Amino acid sequence: MKVKKVLHIVSVSFSLRYFVGNQFHYFKEKGYEFHVACSDSSEFIALSREFGFTPFPVSILRSINPLQDIKSIYSLYRYIRREQFDIVIAHSPKGGLIGILAAYFARVPKRVFFRHGLVFETVTGVKKHLLINIERLIGFCATSIVNVSPSVTRVSDRLHLNASSKNVLLGKGTCNGIDITKFKLRYGYKDTTVITIGFVGRLSKDKGVIDLIDAWKLLCNEYKAIRLMLIGPLDERDPLPEETLLQIYEDLNIDYVGGVKDTSLYYNKMDIFVLPSYREGFPTVTLEAAASGLPVVTTKVTGCIDSIVENVTGIFAKNTADSLYTILKYYIDNQDISQIHGKNGHQFVRDNFSEDFVYKQIEDKIL
Template structure:
């Protein structure tokens, strides 16, 4: 593969580790040059050193701000014209709107949008129509759309977000694959005196934290030797009610870890993983949990529905506390099945979602 000059565009630098990560190292060794446009932060500069890309700070606000957005599109347009990139890859709705529009105006030959999720699925009214039409504008201006899950492709086709001929899927889904040398079963980390149910992700309403905490109250009425481990930052854009936060902070059976840079060893402290989300693109955390040998309880929403094999690697729950309680109880009461589903999940990730497999797909379908 001839070396190419590639620009990634994201709204927050935090997402780079998950959206691109080791791709930087893998494809740099094949002679490619990487640049990243993103809102400025100390973390952005640190990541540029870690992954070896050239940073271009530009404001990409997650909220809609017409004046600032137009300024950012123009700055990016000038940068893209000056640097003459072979490929521009934009992530998330806002990064996509600003990045793909700038690349379209600059006539970049390959303009690729990664559709990581569908924000409009959990909103209503005029805002929903606006978000759908933003997706359609991005879809028109992009040359290719990478939907990160089969279920996102189905919604995209149903709503005509872009020409179906532009759709691409990497294997069975995901955007970056799983590092199976990092996320793997390890012994010696679990506390054998308790059963630990784990969650990794933003603590928000969209992630189903209200329903999970309600289910936890039911579980604690039946079991004494259990704990809930919550890993991830509080989400200021979709905040939890004060009563739920108070329960998380005060309940001695809940271990709130907060945000961490490396979650791999935390999975090894869990017995069951749960993601009760209302909206996803393709939840990397369920694959990380499966790769770590955990049975998974998740919901049948977009993205999540593609991340497990029902009754083989995990169980589907409805988006309510009683269903979550029932599915988690099943694994607590049937440890042999829980362990079997964990082993199956580990193999499922190795067979379909390892970084090597996904990076070959990226090389064939995108670069």
């Protein structure tokens, strides 16, 4: 059987573990050969050894830079022509723009774009129109579009980002599923004397961290035996205001961990999980939290709305501090409901978002 050659294109190597991860091992055993194009870094080379792909360093800037972007498209075009890839898969708006255009000019038969989210949802003016039109250009040049959630598909269709016939959805959503074996179902709160609320993600405005900290201050006026655990790096592109950062740094009941390589162990230190985001593609962290037996509080925005079953695995809050306070207080005061929702969430993830299930979808619908 002829080996199928696949090229993945991402803008930053950090995302490879989450966008592709164990797919490299799974499909390599099925006869696929993987290459990855990405901006050069020591992490990129280390990941190539860990996952067994051939690295191709190419500058993919996250911001628009016409001269450099044209150079990167040409460099990728030459690489694609030389290697004769069967499939090119590009991720994120900038990786998609560079990768799908290069694959289009090189006439690759399968050009797949993973729409991981809709950046334009939280911007306005000329920039919003530019980002929407970039999505439309990618959609025109790609042969198929994997929308990572049903809600991303709905917005894509409403804005005519691509022909509906090109849309692909993997099960109920997500791009990669999760390794269910890494997350253990817990029974009951770990410590009924201190309840820990957890958050995992970039510490940014878009993730709703300002609302979360304001809700936290309201909770602290009512409860003394609670803690807030924040996992994730500060986002320099969408920075938090000084007042919010000061609260995070100086509040003795806030455990700011920062960025970590493996988040799976930290969910076992939490009792309630919260993601008050303003936009997502499909939030993997809510699946990880649910797989760990945690009730999930999130918002009814694109992506997040698909990641829980309301009043079964979690509860939706509005993008306000008062709403977050009310829902978090409900879980604190009703530990029996919290435990039921956590158990339901664990089963919901096992049934719909395990890696094996998602990889079979990828094999059937993309490769």
